[in-house]
Every structure is written in C-alpha cells, then in structure tokens.
C-alpha cells in the first residue's frame with residue numbers, strides 16, 4: 001500500500017464500493033431475461049410425422065441452455081414467430097405442401113418488381129430495407145400490392161436469423177397472392193449446402209438449436225418431411241420473370257453449350273436436393289447443375305475470379321438468346337453497390353447486408369424495376385436510377 005492511499009482510506013473504500021456496485025449492475029444487465037432469450041431464441045421448426053400430422057418444435061429457455069417443446073398442430077393452424085430486436089413477432093398460417101413453384105412467371109409489363117440478393121440471416125437489416133421501401137408495413141404485412149418480390153437465394157448461413165427470414169417469405173407469399181402480387185425465392189448455393197448437410201458456414205446459434213432439439217444434424221430440421229424443407233425443395237434455382245432471368249450465381253457458357261433448358265436445370269437441382277435421380281444421365285446432369293459451372297456457383301461475370309471461366313459479351317448474348325430474356329439478375333458475388341455489367345445485360349445485386357463499422361448504419365441494396373426503369377433501392381428508403 002502506498003503512502004497516498006493510506007492517508008485516504010475512506011475514499012479508497014468508497015471507490016471499492018462503487019466498483020462492486022458497478023460489477024453487480026453489469027452482471028444483472030447481462031442476465032436480464034431478454035439477453036438470455038437472445039442467446040438461444042430461435043423460430044419454430046415444423047415437422048410432418050409419419051402419420052401425416054404436424055409437430056411444432058420450439059426451444060424453451062432454461063438455465064441449462066434450452067429445452068425442447070413439442071406441440072401438435074394442424075394445417076391451417078397459426079404458429080408464432082418471435083420478435084427479434086425491435087421487430088415484432090408475427091404469425092404464420094401453415095399450408096399444405098405445395099407442388100413445384102413455376103420457373104416461368106409472366107406479369108403485366110408495368111408491374112413493379114423488387115429484387116433482393118443474398119440475405120444470409122441478416123433479418124433485421126432485411127426488414128429495415130423492406131419497410132423503408134414499403135414492401136412490408138410495420139407489422140411485416142405485405143404492402144407491395146400487385147408488385148412482385150424476388151429473393152436471389154442464400155437466405156442461410158453466416159447471420160443469426162435465417163429461420164425468421166424463411167418464415168417471413170413463406171408468409172408474404174400467401175399475403176402477396178391475395179393482393180394479386182407475388183413472392184419468389186430462387187435457391188442459392190447456401191440453401192443446397194445446408195440442405196445437403198454441410199454446416200461449416202452455419203451461425204453457431206443453430207448448432208445449439210440442433211442440440212436443444214435433439215437432432216444429430218441441423219439439416220434434419222430442413223429435411224423433405226419438414227414444412228420449410230419441403231417448401232424449399234419446391235423452389236426453382238433459375239426463374240424467368242417476364243424478360244428477366246433471376247438466379248443466384250450466373251449462367252456459365254457451358255450451360256448454353258449443353259443447351260440445357262430452364263426445366264432441365266431446375267429439375268436437375270431439385271433432383272439433387274431430393275436425391276432421386278433415376279438414371280446415369282440424370283445424375284451427371286445434377287452433378288453439373290450443382291457444380292462450379294452451374295447456376296448456383298458460377299462467378300464468371302465478375303473480374304478476378306480465377307476459378308471460373310470468364311463470360312464474354314458474346315457468351316452473355318448467347319445466354320440471353322438461349323433463354324429468350326433481356327437481362328440476367330444475380331446475387332452471390334459481392335459488389336459495393338448494385339452494378340450494371342455487360343452494358344446492363346447483367347445486373348449484380350449482391351451488396352452484402354451488414355452494419356457500417358464507423359456509422360453503425362445498416363447497409364444493403366436492392367433493385368426496383370418499373371417497366372424499363374431500373375432503380376437502385378437503398379435502406380434509407382431512397383431510389384435512384386441505375387446508370
């Protein structure tokens with residue numbers, strides 16, 4: 001003890017008391033129920049039992065880390081998707097299994113379209129974008145009327161809230177259809193990664209969910225007998241929406257050289273996800289469609305991609321001709337801002353959803369299309385012509 005502190009024992013004691021009080025306060029804050037819930041909170045998973053009935057699996061927070069709760073539910077019943085941060089909870093009506101989604105969709109020419117690329121579990125940032133751009137309202141209800149909303153895949157992995165995003169898209173589909181609009185999700189490579197059992201990129205929160213729910217692998221929660229797993233396996237990988245081709249990665253020259261049709265591409269990827277290829281030719285085509293030169297992984301529209309053969313302007317023109325479209329919209333490869341490539345024949349949409357390190361503001365962009373007008377839509381609600 002030094003001379004100075006010996007002279008001021010009272011002050012030192014006071015400081016010590018304050019320190020202890022502050023530590024207790026911090027500890028209490030860290031242990032508020034909301035914080036504990038945030039640590040493990042996850043949306044429900046709904047599974048179809050062998051008898052054909054539905055079970056809702058949720059995780060109830062417990063001091064030991066989370067307990068599984070099972071509730072029998074029926075088609076047509078509503079389940080609760082808990083709120084996240086400032087986002088309110090919402091309810092989802094469970095539907096019967098849908099047949100395969102269409103991969104060709106025609107809408108009236110002036111229908112507004114809104115295209116979002118990879119969301120990677122960043123639910124809060126996605127919702128802020130959709131609300132500011134008036135695609136959904138404050139209660140997350142569809143407010144885009146007859147508009148069509150497209151997601152270019154990669155809802156899964158990295159971020160902490162992909163289940164909420166999936167249930168939101170699931171719910172918006174029904175609400176949009178009622179209004180004469182539409183919602184379309186095309187598959188990305190991360191959907192096929194997680195459905196295929198590769199959990200390397202999964203937010204670690206979901207590994208805790210899998211443990212709490214007692215499954216060997218998180219992928220089982222998206223098996224083909226689950227509501228969301230079945231729903232995802234009905235999604236196309238390549239969607240033709242009017243004269244736009246919407247997909248995750250890109251169309252490599254090899255796809256066109258093989259003269260693969262939209263039907264073949266989508267069927268090959270669907271068959272790979274369901275593991276039901278019936279012939280050697282089907283298996284070979286599935287392996288190609290799921291690989292580096294397939295629509296989920298290809299990056300050859302972008303510079304400095306040594307693993308991918310670059311597409312020339314002629315290649316892109318052959319693709320447009322082959323699929324009878326005017327433009328190709330892709331996510332998957334990150335760009336600083338939504339960017340026209342190949343003179344506007346390709347639009348790169350993937351501005352990675354994140355918080356700016358300095359300003360802490362959320363960053364993400366989307367594309368709004370109104371007839372021939374292409375607009376960059378930002379998270380502050382602005383839209384500007386895409387030059």
Ligand SMILES: [Mn+2]
Nearest residue numbers: 154188189332
């Ligand atoms: Mn991707």
